[in-house]
Amino acid sequence: MNFNPPEDTIDIINGLRQFIDKVVIPxxxxxxQLLYNERNYYLENGKRHPKVEELRKIVRMESAKAGFYTMxxxxxxxxxxxxxxxxxxxxxxxxxxxxxxxxxxAVVIPSPFTNGLTPVLKGLKQELKDRYLEGIRTGEKTLCFGLTEPDAGSDVWGIKTKAVKEGNEWVINGTKQWITNAPYADYCMLFAVTNPELQAKRRGGITCFFVxxxxxxxxxxxxxxVMGELGGDAGIISLENLRVPEENIIGELDNGFSRAMNGINNGRLGMSGKCIGSAQWALKQAVDYANIRQTFGKKIGEHQMVQNMLAECAMDIYAARxxxxxxxxxxxxxxxxxxxEISMxxxxxTEMVGRVYDRAxxxxxGIGLSNELKLEAGYRHSRILRIPDGTSEIHRRTIAKSLLKGDLNFN
Ligand SMILES: Cc1cc2nc3c(=O)[nH]c(=O)nc-3n(C[C@H](O)[C@H](O)[C@H](O)COP(=O)(O)OP(=O)(O)OC[C@H]3O[C@@H](n4cnc5c(N)ncnc54)[C@H](O)[C@@H]3O)c2cc1C
Known part of the structure; x- marks a missing residue:
């Protein structure tokens, strides 16, 4: 067993930190004032201020130039x-x-199958790749992943958005909900029912379109x-007689889900990595504070109940990592x-990071609840992560199904 990170990875992380310190932090x-005051960050309608979008675009494009955005x-x-x-x-x-x-x-996309150079785009026809990829690769243009609907989240086979063929085009009608980046995206990978019989048998019948x-x-x-914010990242989309050319089908007709699942695992691991890092940040804040804050004549880190919370955080992080x-x-x-394993x-x-923030x-x-320390922001964000990319319950369902089929392997 070798738990040392690969040399190349260490170099990438060092380079990335230099890039962030030099370009993003300044x-x-x-x-x-714009970024950390919600009244400035969001408009009345809940969308991010256009200046925020402009800054995000600068970061994406600089990150792409430096080779991080697309790595x-x-x-x-x-x-x-x-x-x-x-x-x-x-x-x-x-x-x-x-x-x-x-x-x-905006530096490195946290869920890289819903935006940026997502593997879903491998299914684009060459002509569309030639037309669209450059803008996506440079960070100038962004995407969203339109699958979930008001009546279909975990049970994605239940989507109702329909695409009907008319000549060389598909006419799409329906509603999408919870689509991350939809309010800001240039393109959407949009899922619609193209064959209801196949869909009813859960054997296909759903197609992915590039729109x-x-x-x-x-x-x-x-x-x-979401969660105490004045706006958000996810949008509700209505599709009214949207006409999409046949050539814009991503991958094969009626086989959209195989595209959707392509690359989802890397996204889940990336998201887990972010939770592990963020939990370490929260624990460091808690340790630093426990070493300076005094009550009843001693540092709070000397009280056993505080020590217990610190130790529980460390156990959680070590297990997760x-x-x-x-x-x-x-x-x-x-x-x-x-x-x-990916479900586990x-x-x-995503559950661990919530526990760690809660204890931190x-x-x-009292100061932990103030929004000055960014602990409460991390707490809110970590609570959100138990829903997208498969809820905690759906992952437990996947784990249990594997066990019941005889997969008791932990190697
Ligand atoms: C912040 C955020 C961003 C998102 N981004 C996107 C996106 O970019 N694109 C996109 O397409 N979707 C996106 N989603 C949607 C997300 O994938 C769904 O919210 C998620 O799959 C759950 O679906 P639901 O909300 O309809 O809940 P439901 O599926 O209705 O579930 C409700 C509850 O029932 C439980 N449950 C459901 N079925 C079972 C079962 N079989 N066994 C046990 N428990 C079950 C769930 O775990 C949950 O607790 C996003 C969601 C959020 C919150």
Whole structure:
């Protein structure tokens, strides 16, 4: 067993930190009134202020120039195709050193199958690749992943958005909900039912389309504000007689889900890495505070109940980090995808980071609740992560199904 991070990965992380310190942090500091005051950050309608979008675009494009934005994208799409171990460790470093900062998600996308050089784009026809990939690769243009609907989340087979063929075009009608980046995206990977009989048998019948969001019939009606924020990242989309050319089908007709699942695992590992890093940041705040804050004549770190909370955080982080590293190693070194392990890692890490933030805030007493320390922002964000990319319950369902089929392997 060798738990040392690969040399190349260490170099990438060092380079990335230099880039963030030199390019991103100064930009954040110059614009702190815009970025860290929600009344400025969001417009009345819940959308981010256009100036915020402008800053995010600058960061994306600078990151792409420096080679970071696309490093996990497939080589055939113009990326570096770095593997799951690096993905996990890079996201861990981002979470650990730059937790709860507003522009950081634009440097390396946290869920790389819903935006940027997502592997879903491998299914584009060559002509469309030639037309669209350059803008996506340089960070100028962004995407969203339109699958979930008001009546279909975990049970994705239940989507109702329909695409009906008319000549050489598909006419799409329906509603999408919870679509991350929809209010800001240039393009959407949009899922619709093309064959209801196949869909009813859960054997296919759903197709993925590449759509320009400025097309007539594609409307982002509203933004969904989340967890104490005045706005958000996810939108509700209505599709009214949206016409999409046949050539814009991504992959095969009626086989959209195989595209959707392609690359989802790397995204889940990356997200888990971010949780592990962010939890380490929160624990460091708690340890620092426990070493200076005094009550009843001694440092609070000397009270056993505070020590207990610190130790519980460390146990959680150590368990999460090692399971995620092992799982990333499995992804890189075995031919079949370790589905059960990825579900264990995604559920455990997203729950773990919530527990760690909760304790870190408790250790800080009243000041932990203030929004000055960014602990409460991390707490809110970590609570959100238990829902997208498969809820905790759906991952437990996947794990249990594997066990019941006889997979009791923990190697
Ligand atoms: C911040 C955020 C960003 C998102 N981004 C995107 C995006 O970019 N694109 C996109 O397409 N979607 C996105 N989603 C949608 C997300 O994938 C769904 O919210 C998620 O799959 C859950 O679906 P639901 O909200 O409809 O809950 P439901 O599926 O209705 O589930 C409700 C509850 O029932 C539980 N449950 C459901 N089925 C079972 C079962 N079989 N066994 C046990 N428990 C079960 C769930 O775990 C949950 O607790 C996003 C969601 C959020 C919150």
């Amino acid at each position: 930009l954040e500091e110059e614009n702190s 996990f994208g497939a080589q055939e799409l113009g990326g570096e195709e770095l593997g799951p171990i690096t993905s996990m460790l890079v996201q861990e470093a981002i979470g650990k050193y730059y937790a709860n900062r507003k522009l950081i998600d 320009e969001t400025k097309s007539e019939g594609f409307n982002v009606d509203s933004v969904i504000p 090692n399971m995620a590293l092992h799982c990333a190693w499995k992804c890189e070194n075995t031919k079949t995808q370790p589905t059960k 890692v995604k559920a455990f890490c 805030m408790q250790i800080h007493g």
